[in-house]
Amino acid sequence: MKEIVIATKNAGKVREFAAMFAKRGIEVKSLLDFPDVPDVEETGSTFVENAKLKAEAVCQRLQRPVIADDSGLAVDALGGRPGVHSARYAGEDKNDARNIAKLLHELDGVPMEKRTARFHCALAVAIPGQSTAIVEGTCDGYIAEAPRGEGGFGYDPVFYLPERGKTMAELTPEEKNAISHRAKALEKLNEQWDEIMGEKGRTE
């Protein structure tokens, strides 16, 4: 396989997938390269359901192998919110800075030891004529009291990794791509690659 489509318009995800697939010599295309593909409504109640919805709709449309990523942040003190609503937490128009401001406001006064959180990533792999495969990854951390760092995207500036003494946004792209929820899901996909991709993995 020389090329794979990631069913996303999120440029941050595209960057990370491109870096991670480059190691396999596979070029990443995204929905930014296929502007005619309509948006898929994320009506599922779990990351897995939404990843499947996105992968299957885009695979159906393009008739080629497609990976979709549904991901987000679950904060324990907020009963798992923002969860599947992470992208649009502060409103329909998707704004990382406003999402972070809302999250910090909701956690106002919550002490550090109770600010535990976890990033989730579900990847769905849809291939024409096959059943959809799912892999998942998570990454544990804490929600910092103020944003720090310029890297990554989304909530990375407030996702604090105690073992590194840094937020996810203070890591280099290589460091993030070695430990993130997305990296862990991709590691699992890598382990199952031949089984999931079958002939497609070897010949296309």
Ligand SMILES: O=c1[nH]c(=O)c2ncn([C@@H]3O[C@H](COP(=O)(O)OP(=O)(O)OP(=O)(O)O)[C@@H](O)[C@H]3O)c2[nH]1
């Ligand atoms: O700090 C972060 N570091 C990450 O590594 C990360 N991964 C996901 N997220 C958050 O979760 C939403 C996903 O929602 P989501 O899976 O629906 O994606 P999206 O709507 O942005 O794009 P698409 O793939 O659906 O087109 C994103 O927008 C972010 O807010 C992250 N935040």
Ligand SMILES: [Mg+2]
């Ligand atoms: Mg989305």
